[in-house]
Amino acid sequence: MSLIPLIRRRTRLLAASLLAVAIAVPISAITTTADASATTGVVAAAATALPCDIYASGGTPCETAHSTTRALFASYNGPLYQIQRASDGSYLNISVTAAGGVANAAPQTSFCAGTTCTITKIYDQTANHNDLPISWGGYWKGPGPNGADVGANAMALPLTIGGSTAYGVKVSQGVGYRVDNAKNVPTGSAPEGVYMVTSSNYVDQYCCFDYGSGENSHTDTGNATMNAIEFGTACWLGGCTGPGPWVEADLENGMYSSNTGPNSSSYQGVNFPFVTAMEKNNGTSNFTLKYANATSAGLTTGYSGSLPKGYSPMKTDSSILLGTGGDNSNSGIGEFFEGAVTAGYPSDATEAAVQANIAAAGYSFGGSSGGGGTSGALHAVGAGKCLDDPNSTTTGGTQQQIYDCNGQANQHWTHTSSGQLTLTVNGTTECLDANNNGTANGTKAIIWTCNGGTNQQWDLNSNGTVTGVQSGLCLDVTGKATTDGALVELWACNGGTNQQWTLS
Structure with a gap:
């Protein structure tokens, strides 16, 4: 984004016949009709398919897939993230309980007892190995050594998923993760999709709580060089309606709720303990924003239309970031549980199926899912x-x-x-x-x-x-x-x- 110190901001459809994976089931069996277009096609997917299996079956495979809570492929049986404890500097990988399972967080509880732990790396579940280490910083310096960012407190965001304890990534100011020159991710004007599960419990109006693509230089290299989801109450271009927070597209030098910036009067904010945020960009003529309560099926479209003036064609770079803007603007805060970047422009049917899977995962705080519990913070x-x-x-x-x-x-x-x-x-x-x-x-x-x-x-x-x-x-x-x-x-x-x- 442009370098303005006061705010620190630098801040179609696929063919009807889609590739099937494993046991085929119609999309109607795993989605709702909240998106009118969601039922215009059929996605063949495995009965145990997870988000990246569903994206692959729709012809838009995940090129990165990050989560601290669960596997995003039914076959994934590796580490989710790495933590380091302060008492002796030792490391521990937190993995899934089984292939396609949720996080096995029990070792973390004992490993971090009596000390503090930091998330030092979030593993990529794809074959590209685009793991997210702590960012080395950028134009905006982080609070770490030599201007680097810092890692999130590993114990700061407990939750349950499918009834099992897990931990999210609580991004406070100065926290940031980044991998540069990521392998096989869309660049230039190639179509790209992004999704993440976040929360409205912890947001602010500053730049930038992002997940998606940014610049390898960690500097502002001009309009259209980013394609990331931004979630917060920032109204960068003015004229917004309602209190927010909003799912926006950080396309560099602007966080866009529409092609002109301001959101529509019907899109006044997304307030759920768990929020599904989706953005897709065909690189030349359209970007689309969607959101949902991540504990119940049904996506809502916040915007779908032309790219902003001066943003076509896109010139997206290949750094994948979490928690900061493209030039390391690090005043944004937020919570991250899972997300992926896809090659290609996902169909509405594919996105609806992914949201249905997220809703079925059973995210909750304090043992209560949905719009909030009866007990907690x-x-x-x-x-x-x-x-x-x-x-x-x-x-x-x-x-x-x-x-x-x-x-x-x-x-x-x-x-x-x-x-x-x-x-x-x-x-x-x-x-x-x-x-x-x-x-x-x-x-x-x-x-x-x-x-x-x-x-x-x-x-x-x-x-x-x-x-x-x-x-x-x-x-x-x-x-x-x-x-x-x-x-x-x-x-x-x-x-x-x-x-x-x-x-x-």
Whole structure:
């Protein structure tokens, strides 16, 4: 992207007859019709086919495939990622439980006990071996030695998949992974598809939480030299509608929700604990953005149309990146669980089948999948932090705050059958409470001994807001602040990102 220091931004269809793999089943058996075009063809796929098997059967094979949670090929039986512990500098590979299986995370738990661990490499599951090591940096320097980026905390993002414990990649500012001159990936104007599973729990407005293709030089080499998914609340070209976050295309010098930049009025944000994000680009005339709740089948198209002016033909380079922009812009944050880059322009039918497989994988936080659980961390979507009881206090009247998510008891909330949000700290259960039964803007959100009052009852709404039953006001991060310690209050609902929450 162009080098603007204040923001640090440098920031068809296939033929009806498709190659079959293993046991053929019609796509109607493994997908839904949320995409109207998804049922226009038939994809023959194995009953045990995983995302990259499905892409291959559609004639658009994965040229890279990365995941810390599961195999992306039914035949894959190797390592998913590598970790290093701080206590003695030793390394450990985390592999799948069996061919086509989920991560075997149990060794990680014991290996990292009493110390910290870093994800140092994410293995490519294709025969190309385009593994992702920690990036050496770029135009924007990272916080590591000699300006390199740093690896993610290996224990920072626990989850379950198919009922088994696994860990995602929590990309904080300065974290980045990259392989240059990747083998066999699309370059120039060759058609390319990208998908990843991410989350709206941890996003920001800065550049760039990307996954896809970028420049080997780690510098901005001009329009159309990137083709990556960007996920966050950045509205780089202005005019956006709604609070976000959005699935966007980072094509270099612009994060595009459409060919002009701004998203459509119907595409105001994607708020799910697990999000499927897809982007495809035919290199000359079209790029398409899709998204879905990654725990339920059915893709939505955010945009499909012409490339932006000055971006045809594409000039995509062959570096594959995760967590930063093309010139190593590293102020973006996000969460990554799995993804792939494909050769060719995937059909709608293929993408629908991939999404159905992702939905069937069983991603969840805290044992609950779907739009959020009844117990877990209450994530402030706009800030990428969690609702936090300061210093685990049990003192009634303490105003609650947001703070970096840490998995501790003072961030673990339960939404009870009576509508209370309870927190058990230091052996005492407290309730989130509208101070002094307040119903006015600015009423403090505090903890107080649970008493059954309506000022302690909360609705968790499908639009991401948390509203007080008594007041009808929204739980709100004061002043749209995103820093640790920002206080939480009640305010009239206004659609702002500081009023967006997910309990997971």
